[in-house]
Amino acid sequence: MIKRSTAFTGAILLIASTLALGSENVDAQPAPKRVNATAAVQAAFLKRIDAYIALHKRLEAMLPALPKDATPLQIDQNQRALADLVIQARKDAKPGDLFTPDLRRLIHRFMARAFSGPRGAQARKYVHDEPHAVMPDINKRYPDTVPLATMPLRVLEWLPKLPDELEYRFVDNHLILMDVHAHVILDYVRNAIPPATAAAR
Amino acid sequence: MGWLRASAISRVLGCAMLIVALGHFALAAQQGATTTVAGLSLPTRRDSLKFAVFGDFGDGTQREFDTVAQLVKAHTVFPFEIVPLTGDNLYGSERPQDFAKKFEQPFKPLLDAGVKFYGALGNHDAREQRYYKLFNMDGKLYYSYKAPKQSVRFFALETGYMDPEQVKWIEDQLKSSSDDWKVAYFHHPLYSSGKTHGSDLDLRRVLEPLFIKYNVSVVFQGHDHLYERILPQNGIYYWVIGSGGRFREADLDKASPITAKGYDADNAFLLAEIDGDMMTFNAVSRRGQVVDSGTIRRRAAK
Numbered sequence: 001m002i003k004r005s006t007a008f009t010g011a012i013l014l015i016a017s018t019l020a021l022g023s024e025n026v027d028a029q030p031a032p033k034r035v036n037a038t039a040a041v042q043a044a045f046l047k048r049i050d051a052y053i054a055l056h057k058r059l060e061a062m063l064p065a066l067p068k069d070a071t072p073l074q075i076d077q078n079q080r081a082l083a084d085l086v087i088q089a090r091k092d093a094k095p096g097d098l099f100t101p102d103l104r105r106l107i108h109r110f111m112a113r114a115f116s117g118p119r120g121a122q123a124r125k126y127v128h129d130e131p132h133a134v135m136p137d138i139n140k141r142y143p144d145t146v147p148l149a150t151m152p153l154r155v156l157e158w159l160p161k162l163p164d165e166l167e168y169r170f171v172d173n174h175l176i177l178m179d180v181h182a183h184v185i186l187d188y189v190r191n192a193i194p195p196a197t198a199a200a201r
Numbered sequence: 202m203g204w205l206r207a208s209a210i211s212r213v214l215g216c217a218m219l220i221v222a223l224g225h226f227a228l229a230a231q232q233g234a235t236t237t238v239a240g241l242s243l244p245t246r247r248d249s250l251k252f253a254v255f256g257d258f259g260d261g262t263q264r265e266f267d268t269v270a271q272l273v274k275a276h277t278v279f280p281f282e283i284v285p286l287t288g289d290n291l292y293g294s295e296r297p298q299d300f301a302k303k304f305e306q307p308f309k310p311l312l313d314a315g316v317k318f319y320g321a322l323g324n325h326d327a328r329e330q331r332y333y334k335l336f337n338m339d340g341k342l343y344y345s346y347k348a349p350k351q352s353v354r355f356f357a358l359e360t361g362y363m364d365p366e367q368v369k370w371i372e373d374q375l376k377s378s379s380d381d382w383k384v385a386y387f388h389h390p391l392y393s394s395g396k397t398h399g400s401d402l403d404l405r406r407v408l409e410p411l412f413i414k415y416n417v418s419v420v421f422q423g424h425d426h427l428y429e430r431i432l433p434q435n436g437i438y439y440w441v442i443g444s445g446g447r448f449r450e451a452d453l454d455k456a457s458p459i460t461a462k463g464y465d466a467d468n469a470f471l472l473a474e475i476d477g478d479m480m481t482f483n484a485v486s487r488r489g490q491v492v493d494s495g496t497i498r499r500r501a502a503k
Binding site for chain 2: 066068069070071072073075076079119122123126129130144145147148149150151152153154156157161167180183
């Protein structure tokens with residue numbers, strides 16, 4: 001159920017992300033080349049997301065559809081069955097397949113700004129209000145006992161918009177990309193949120 | 202002499218029995234106060250909307266069960282039809298048996314009576330809860346619904362993932378609603394005097410202007426494990442109702458300037474009744490005592 005994977009919405013996203021980056025560009029360099037490069041990195045990420053969603057849909061179609069009044073047992077079985085299929089299909093997946101190195105660099109740069117200053121300190125407080133030291137791993141189930149960290153709006157505004165099947169989350173200081181239907185971590189950016197002292201600089 | 206001694210002894214015994222009996226009576230009266238909902242002051246009018254608000258509860262502990270038992274008792278005298286949930290509906294693992302133990306079993310009398318629960322997701326809730334039929338979320342992370350009575354619409358938000366799409370959705374929904382009462386509820390509080398979490402200023406910056414602009418009258422929130430009624434903020438009444446099962450004793454900042462009434466001595470939930478322009482409310486503790494009550498008027502449309 002990708003809502004906006006058409007070329008048209010992709011183009012809008014490209015423009016929006018370009019504008020978003022422009023407003024966040026603290027270096028104040030009128031560097032269209034750099035902005036275009038950023039937009040290109042984000043667009044490439046969305047292409048990889050589209051490819052993953054195609055896989056997700058193919059795998060989900062192999063499972064019996066959940067009835068509208070599904071029981072918790074049916075929901076759980078469906079989720080775990082999908083997780084097994086996803087993990088099997090991505091058994092060779094490695095860190096950086098989706099969050100490629102160039103995108104990671106952008107994310108680190110953005111997060112350094114987003115988590116600096118008084119508002120950044122506030123955002124850090126909300127993200128870490130129930131901290132759990134967890135090191136994310138690809139193709140692993142999101143730990144059942146770890147609460148979901150709040151995602152600040154300004155972070156979600158900057159990150160490329162995801163289809164309904166996927167979400168960004170912070171786990172400790174790490175940014176993860178999660179398949180919410182399968183409850184599986186697909187990729188991560190380690191230490192996306194910089195240490196408080198580094199962000200304050 | 203022997204008779205006199207026996208008579209005196211019997212008198213002493215009689216007095217002792219009377220004292221014991223009175224003691225039992227006093228104890229029974231005391232226990233009675235802790236096992237029934239005492240002093241509810243709700244109009245319970247025929248065509249009013251009666252509802253309860255419950256939050257931060259599903260941990261499967263005796264505290265949760267005791268608090269839910271009070272909610273069940275309250276329903277016998279105050280037959281609420283719906284229960285908006287302010288999130289953290291299930292703590293820890295969410296296996297099928299957890300839904301049974303932490304929700305279906307304790308709430309069974311209410312479910313059997315046809316009471317409908319409407320979930321909002323907290324940070325401890327898996328996203329799949331939106332598919333759970335008894336939370337009536339219809340597969341959505343955020344949604345709105347019209348109350349079965351009165352001109353009231355509820356808006357359930359997912360404050361853990363407030364993305365631009367959801368911000369646009371809530372604005373559109375509030376804008377298009379012509380209901381007299383607009384009631385929003387969600388997990389992370391815009392206003393709270395809880396020492397553990399407190400107010401989420403980032404969320405406040407985003408949501409409060411919309412609530413003001415589109416005439417929201419009441420907001421229910423959770424996350425901090427206590428009960429708090431906030432002094433009206435820009436004409437809007439906010440509550441923190443986050444001690445349905447989880448509880449943090451003495452977590453309320455007593456020096457907070459925004460508290461109208463706080464209760465952090467035990468678990469609590471809210472009962473409320475909307476009739477026309479007025480909403481009457483009672484907050485009830487795990488021991489069945491009314492710890493806060495009052496009546497408010499809805500915000501007038503501009």
